[in-house]
Amino acid sequence: GQQLNQSPQSMFIQEGEDVSMNCTSSSIFNTWLWYKQDPGEGPVLLIALYKAGELTSNGRLTAQFGITRKDSFLNISASIPSDVGIYFCAGLPPDSNYQLIWGAGTKLIIKP
């Protein structure tokens, strides 16, 4: 079946650093979504991308829908302590209206 490879698996960063993570696949997707999950909570939608090449920002977060439709990137600028959590990408295959394919997540940890 289709899979999403999300990397890195975890990141240790200093407060104030910029962060980059990505999701890649061998298959194309029509939509890319980025979610953040805090401990003990459900995922919260950060950014939705619907068009190849699209670049969308939400505050300090910027995400891009790869031009090949097989990847997506999320950048966080000037990280702060509340950015800690797990970030998930999810993609919608062309043959589905409902079933998202999910990455395994990138865990963001701020170094003390």
Add this chain to the structure above:
Amino acid sequence: NAGVTQTPKFQVLKTGQSMTLQCAQDMNHNSMYWYRQDPGMGLRLIYYSASEGTTDKGEVPNGYNVSRLNKREFSLRLESAAPSQTSVYFCASSRSGGTVEQFFGPGTRLTVL
């Protein structure tokens, strides 16, 4: 608006027991979903309901049943719980299948002994 609510928040079952996880949304969304989340893995879809009156299997439906009670409520039932069903269960909703932006509840943490 409460968004998506789930009950219970925590549950411990013995192997073979049954239980129903409840989910409700107040956003007037048409589509609802049940996922499970296991450590180190992404979310896996158990069942979904595209609209009131319809349900379909997702990636991992075995051992589960669902009921779309009305537009607001979508329940997940474990008829005979197994240790492999120990997981965190999330309910989600979206406006319709054409818009896949899904909104999640806080989850139910289930342990099967």
